[in-house]
Amino acid sequence: MENKKIYTGIIPPIITPLKADRTLDEEGLEKLIEFDLKAGVSGVFTMGSSGEAMMTSREDWKKTLAKTVQCVGDRAKVFCGVIDTSTVRVIENIKEAEQVGAKIVVVTPAFYLQNSCQDEIVRHYEKVAASTSLKVVVYNIPGMTHAPIQPDTIRRIADIDNVVAYKDSCADWESFQRVLFLLEDKDIAVFNGAEELCSAAMIFGAQGCVPGLANFFPKMFVDMYEASQRGDVKEAYRLQKEVWALRKVLSVGKHWMAAMKHIGATMGFGADVASLPVEPLTAEQAAKIDEIVARYQEK
DSSP: OOOOGGOOOEEOOOOOOTTTTBOHHHHHHHHHHHHHHTOOSEEESSSSTTTTTTOOOOOHHHHHHHHHHHHHHHEEEEEOOOOOOOOOOOHHHHHHHHHHOOOEEEEEESSSSOOOOHHHHHHHHHHHHTTTTEEEEEOHHHHHHHOOOOHHHHHHHHTTEEEEEEEEOOOOOHHHHHHHHHHTSSSOEEEEEOOGGGGHHTTOOSSEOOOOOGGGOOOHHHHHHHHTTOOOOOHHHHHHHHHHHHHGGGGGSHHHHHHHHHHHHHHHHHHHHTTTOOOOHHHHHHHHHHHHHTTTTTO
């Protein structure tokens, strides 16, 4: 039986670089992937929230999965987002992802019906997992889905054979601690997706983190992971302080995605545009982000 806790390390949820006409920039995507892999990340998560999965065209969704799988090859793991509003649609997405070489898929709860009970969430994952031989990662991001997965529910889902990992993007430390305690005896990898909790999460036993800013500052997070693994709390704390300061960029402008795409554009990862209807930054907002980023830019 596979040891599911081999899924470890820093997994950037990569942005989807776009051209000025808002179609996929394949060259920019490849450049981003190479930049992150060179820094020592354990894998990449494509077509998640940072990848604008629910905002891109269907064609670009599939192209992005295919290009990412191709670029990464066997050098690292590729987590492929198959996020959608219902169980049936997720299953259809998995079939398409498998056609382009996906081996690991990331699934949120069904989220159009926002009053999904916990039993329905478990049923969703049971049906999804039973439909495929691919590895399934559970993605809990209630700020987007409005369908929170409770810690006790994660413990139930962890018993599904091909569910290999759980990504928690609740940014709730008390809840995440409970998840760690409840899953301690379960064969499932646990990742945190909130930059502000990364060091604490990994020191407390999470197998890794999936932080959006690792797109552009991968080595900072890889160093934090390595410090946590060797028990160097002081170094992990120092790096977390840097992340806290850097996170200010995400509150500039009306939407954090505009800030992410601007940083990406300054580094050559696509044009300075996000999928519609995200409002672009003003010149003043862009300059403020540039000022913050300049202090931490990795060469």
